[in-house]
Amino acid sequence: MNTLRNFYYLRAIVAFAWVAIVFAAAKAPPLVAGTLLVIYPAWDAIANVIDARRSGGLAANPGQRFNALTSIITAVAMAVAFTLRGNEGGVLVFGVWALLAGLFQLAVGIRRRKLGGQAFMMISGAQSALAGVHFVFKAFDNAPSVAQIAPYAAFGGFYFLLSALWLTFRKSPRPVTVA
Secondary structure (H helix, E strand, C coil): CHHHHHHHHHHHHHHHHHHHHHHHCCCCCHHHHHHHHHHHHHHHHHHHHHHHHHCCCCCCCHHHHHHHHHHHHHHHHHHHHHHHHHHHHHHHHHHHHHHHHHHHHHHHHHHCHHHCCHHHHHHHHHHHHHHHHHHHHHHCCCCCCHHHHHHHHHHHHHHHHHHHHHHHHCCCCCCCCCC
C-alpha cells in the first residue's frame, strides 16, 4: 500500500511540475509548446508501466497496459500532429488521448476500489474523459494553448494528491481479537 501511496505522490509532483513549466514557458516558441504536449503523455506511459510492474505486471493489469500503449502512441502522434497541423493538431491528439486515458483510469480505479482512495481516481478518470471530448471539439474551433490545457494536468495532480493523502491518513482496519 505504501508503494501505491508513494506512486500517487510522485504522479502529483510530476503533474504540478509540468503545469509550472507550462506557465513558465507560456511565451516560448511553438516548438516548446509542442514538446510539452509530447512530454505529458510520454510521462503517463512511463508512469503506467511503473505502476503495473509494482502491482503484478502489465499482463495482470490490462487497464494500465492499454493506457501505457495508448500514451506511447499518443506521444508519437502528438509530435507528428503538432509538426503538421500546429497547435490545433496537437490539441486534437491530446483530446483523444485524454478521453482514452480517462476511461482507462476510471477502469483501474474501479478495479482497485477496495484498496481505498480510488474514488478520487474514478472522478479524475471521468473528468479526464469529459475534458478530452471538450479538447477534441475545441481543436476544430478555437484550439486552446498549452497554458489553457495546463489546468487539466493540475486537476489530475490534485486527484493523485488526494488519493495519496487518503492512503497516508486513513485508519488501518483494527485487528480482530478473540476473547
